[in-house]
Amino acid sequence: MSINLAQLKHSQQQLAEQVRLVDEFNPAIKLIAGTDVGFEQDGTVTRAAIVTLTFPDFDVVEYHIARLATSFPYIPGYLSFREYPALLNAWQQLKHKPDLLLVDGQGIAHPRRLGIASHLGLLLDMPTIGVAKSKLCGQYQEQAKQAGNVTPLLDKHEQIGWVLQSKNNCNPLFISAGHKISQTSALHWVKQCLRGYRLPEPTRWADAIASNKPLFRKFKHGK
Template identity: 50%
Template sequence: MDTSTPAPDYARLRQQQRDLAAQVELVDAFQGLPGRIAGVDTGFEEGGSITRSAAVLLDGQSLQPLHSALARRPTALPYIPGLLSFRELPAALEALAQLPAPPALVMVDGHGIAHPRGLGIAAHLGVLTGLPSIGIGKSRLVGDYEEPGPQRGDHSPLLFKGRQVGWVLRSKPRCKPLFVSPGHRVSVAQCLPLVVACLAGYRLPEPTRLADRLASRR
């Protein structure tokens, strides 16, 4: 008999993204710096057959890690640009749910609304959990922009289909810029200062940097 998994219906997944994108809220759910911030990132083991997600909870003021969690799952889908969230979200949500306390904001490695259909992994995670979220991409998926200045903090708007979907941020001198976009319940204007406030001398903001260490390296 055939024990293989049925072929994923990519057209269905894309339609699901359009439906969920309609639920994204780009209005700030809080003011100032949240007391607890979570960072989420995903890596792979065994040549890609195992998906490994990490979630780290940090104190929003000191940026010190309070707790961390790991989740492993058999990889269900291949990597397809634009459909990344369906591949990484199952494990990422599991890791996030293992944290002892819910964060007031989640920073995810990947894009927010800077996506072909407005639902990058950070936006997808935000809509499913109801939590405010921000996407931190390390390279461009969609949008046009001017190269930001060389100083830490220099930035320029990321434009897509006639509107601003995020920012391109020089988080560290001599390093490639970061692509910052809101996920859910955070405004385009506020996602930038929130990420800048989490920078601690590295290219990636602390939440995502710490989650990356657990999901990939160590």
């Protein structure tokens, strides 16, 4: 297969125009889902995990793992083309659709304002938030590694997200609105999902499920 990045870049610019950052504090949220993607066999297989949790108790309602042949390489700025096929597959298996989706990666904190969280939000027509463990683009003021600290992530003078110190002495999280939510609400909901760990619960569970970590193993045994 051949890849036409100029074409995909144009596609992202077109899609970015459809992203809507609506400020809608929604106190009625009852289900929040998280996603995480991993790879197997030298990257030839993409493994996407999605998990739906209750809010605010964070009880696991259901989870699914989709394994598909990898069809696109990793290219910074084009991550969604590599991961969304498996994520859509996992999403279609969900019986209980969530009210909000936390995606591992950037939302609009992207060169063309279309990180994987925004792209997925458009494809699913769902409110999404980008929760990234490292920065793709933008600048910010360094801050103390004290839980609760927040500083805006800027591109020139435009705010594209937030740099959140989610836990003491840990690297910060890069939060940005994905789709159908505002920057302020995105930060609000991620904070609501923090339980003393660096990652918000939906993301932490998705990570544990995708990588079969202790948290998930323990869950499977006791249930």
